[in-house]
Amino acid sequence: MICRFGRFAGRLWSPPAALRGLTDIKAAGYGGAQAMGPLDALWHLLDFFAPALAVGALGALTAKLCWRRELAAVPWRRLALWGCTGAALALTAMLVISGRDGRLLNYGAMTLSCALALWWAGFGKAASRPSSRL
Numbered sequence: 001m002i003c004r005f006g007r008f009a010g011r012l013w014s015p016p017a018a019l020r021g022l023t024d025i026k027a028a029g030y031g032g033a034q035a036m037g038p039l040d041a042l043w044h045l046l047d048f049f050a051p052a053l054a055v056g057a058l059g060a061l062t063a064k065l066c067w068r069r070e071l072a073a074v075p076w077r078r079l080a081l082w083g084c085t086g087a088a089l090a091l092t093a094m095l096v097i098s099g100r101d102g103r104l105l106n107y108g109a110m111t112l113s114c115a116l117a118l119w120w121a122g123f124g125k126a127a128s129r130p131s132s133r134l
Helices: 017-023 038-066 076-098 104-122
Strands: none
Touching: 038 076, 038 104, 076 104
C-alpha cells in the first residue's frame, strides 16, 4: 500500500499487525459471493424491516401522546399497524428503486410514508371506518 500523505508520501506502507485483518477484506471472506443459509436469510430480513417496525411503533406512540383527545377513539395497535406497514412498503420500494439499503433517501421516504399512514389511520378516511378487530 502506498502512503499518500505526510513525510512518508510515495513510500510503501504496511498497516500494523492489529489492522491487517481489517484491511484485507477478501481474506476475511467478505469479498466474494457466499451462500446464505436459511437462518442468515431470516436475520437479514429481520434486520431490513427492524427500522420500519421501530419507526411505525414509535410514531404511533408519539401520535397518541401528542393528539391524545383527537385520537382517543383510535386504538394504538391500529395506528402502529398502519405506520409499520407504510414504513415497510416504503423501505421495500426504495430498495427496488435505488438498488441499495441504508441510504438516507430510503429512510426519509420511510419516515414520510409512516407519517402519511399514521395521518390516514388517525385522521383520514380510515379513521372514520369502524374496525372489527383493531
